Every structure is written in structure tokens, then in C-alpha cells.
Amino acid sequence: MASKEATLLAGIPETVRHVIHAAPFLGLELAQVCGQSASAYELAESSPLLLIFLVDTGVQEGWSADHFNDLLAQKQTVQCAAVGLPNASAVARLLRRCRLAPMGQRELQEILRTLQRAEDVRLLSHHPHPSVAHLSFLARYERDRWPGLPSLIDEALFDPDSRLIPGRSTWLHRMLTDTLQMLPDGNLRALRSVTTSRQLQTLHDRLVERFNARLRDGKDQRSADQLQRRHGDYPAPPLAGNELIVPITSWQGLLDEGQQMSHCVGSYDRLVALGQVAIYHMGSPHHVTVAITRQGHRWVISQARGPRNAIPSTQAQALILAWLENQ
DSSP: OOHHHHHHHTTOOHHHHHHHHHOGGGHHHHHHHHHHOHHHHHHHHHOHHHHHHHHHHHHHHTOOHHHHHHHHTSOHHHHHHHTTSOSOHHHHHHHHHOBOOOOOHHHHHHHHHHHTOHHHHHHHHTOSSOBHHHHHHHHHOOSOOOTTHHHHHHHHHBOTTSOBOTTHHHHHHHHHHHHHHHSOTTOOTTTTTOOSHHHHHHHHHHHHHHHHHHHHTTOSSOOHHHHHHHHOSOOOOSSOOOSSEEEOOSHHHHHHHHHHHTSSGGGGHHHHHTTSEEEEEEOSSSOEEEEEEEETTEEEEEEEEOGGGOOOOHHHHHHHHHHHHTO
């Protein structure tokens, strides 16, 4: 721990340390309010995430100490309303039950959006161990929900000791998005029984095989001619390729890429047509499909996958990053 953080935490009760660890960008403010107010300390024990929201909102809006103390004396539903959440007992209960995890201010605002959605509050209200990780994932995942999704998030994002696994949130988001793209419109029956990563991977792989088999047999509605009629001309690539990485430049090329690489990139036609994603192929040192997406004023890797969704080698990943950096 850095000496500045160690100095801040010296002599602070463990309850308050736990809250500061979750929101280090508010460390000084949290330490002050908990040291000066018994009500704030009690909230740190009973609903630490709500305390973080209150302190963050107070800092952003310049609340006076009197106003903050008045709020601390109110019911938690009133406190929820003060930070932009529904004045509802279900939201207050969910906040009390949420396990904390380290987050930044941007993530805190994402979590706020999740808690503003009644659908997500209902979904997590029935889950035995809701956490900040659930709220954060649901903020970024805007597709269909089903009752088993919180359990899948648990299994996919946490190790057996309940520690977050780096990179797993991105993996789960990609797998769910790909799977839903290949399912018939509005048909969630196949997902309703999925509660583990292995079950999701099995369903995904089965759908990829079916999707590409239907393309080969001419049974899918995604022939190149049909995509041309549906979307118009294939978009021009946003970035130039090089001797190793070349852009996909036609609807037929997009479908061929999915079949040759045995994954579902052929189902990305809508994202490509909207300009949200662009697809490239690396031919050496290994075959890799590269999807890039716009982030602000630049393009970044959305995902890169070898045949059958294999993770590319370190060498291939380095070459892809170098290509992007040279644009």
C-alpha cells in the first residue's frame, strides 16, 4: 500500500477502511464523515454502498454539512432519492445487501444507472449474494435478462474464494452477446437453464456449428445477396490493413470468415452495417479474426479470436496492437 494511503487509513476502524477500499477516490471524504458523524458510521456498517453514493453526491453538488447531516437522519429510502435513485424500499434493501468491490467514480455512475432500472432491481432482489460486480456488469450489458443471469455472473466472474477474475466480465459480455445474436429473435428458452460458464460455452459452440451449417446448406437468411438487400453496400474499412492484417470488404467475405474460422462473426452483419464494428483477418503468424470498435475518436480491439474462438498467441496479440498503434 502506498504511504499516502497507509497514512489515511492509520487508526481508522475496519468498517470504514472497508468502505474506503471500495471507493478510494472518496477516501478522505469518507474518513471525515465517518469520524465526525455516528450516523455516517452506522450507515457504513448497515449500507456502505448507499453511504458512498451520498458522499459522492454531496461532493458533486456541494452539500453543506448541515444538509448532509439532515439526510443521514432520514430513512434510507429518502437517502436513495437524494442521490437520484427511486424512493423505494426494494432499492434500499438491495443496497444493504450488496457486497462491495473496488471501483472508480465512472463505475459508480454506471452502478447508479443499474439501480435506476426496476427490472434489474427485481432481478437482483431474489439473488442470495448481490454485489457491485453484478451491478457493474448489468450496467454495461444491455441485452435480455433472465432469472439465472445473476448466478451465471457469480460463476463466471468470481473464483472459489469470491475474488474477481480479471478479464472475465469482458468474456461473459462477449459470449452472451454472440449467443443472443445467433438465437432466434426473442427466444430465450435455451438461455433460461444456463447458470455456468461451461453451459454457456456449450450452447454458444452448438449455435456456431448450426449457424455455419445453415449457411453452407443455404438454409439461413444471411446469404451475401440478402445482406446486400438488407443493409446496402458493405461499409468501407475504417483503418488500412498491412501485410499481415487485411480488412473484410464484402458481405460474402464476412460470411466466409465465420465459416472458415468456425465462429460466429458471420452473425455480426447488423453491427458491421451500423458502423459499430469492423472486421479484419490476420493471416500470419496465425489465423485470427480481429473485430475493432470505435471508442471516442479512435478504434480499439473489441475482440480477437482464432479458429473455434481460440485465444490468439501473445505474438499475434502484440502484432495486432502494433497495427492499431501505427494507424
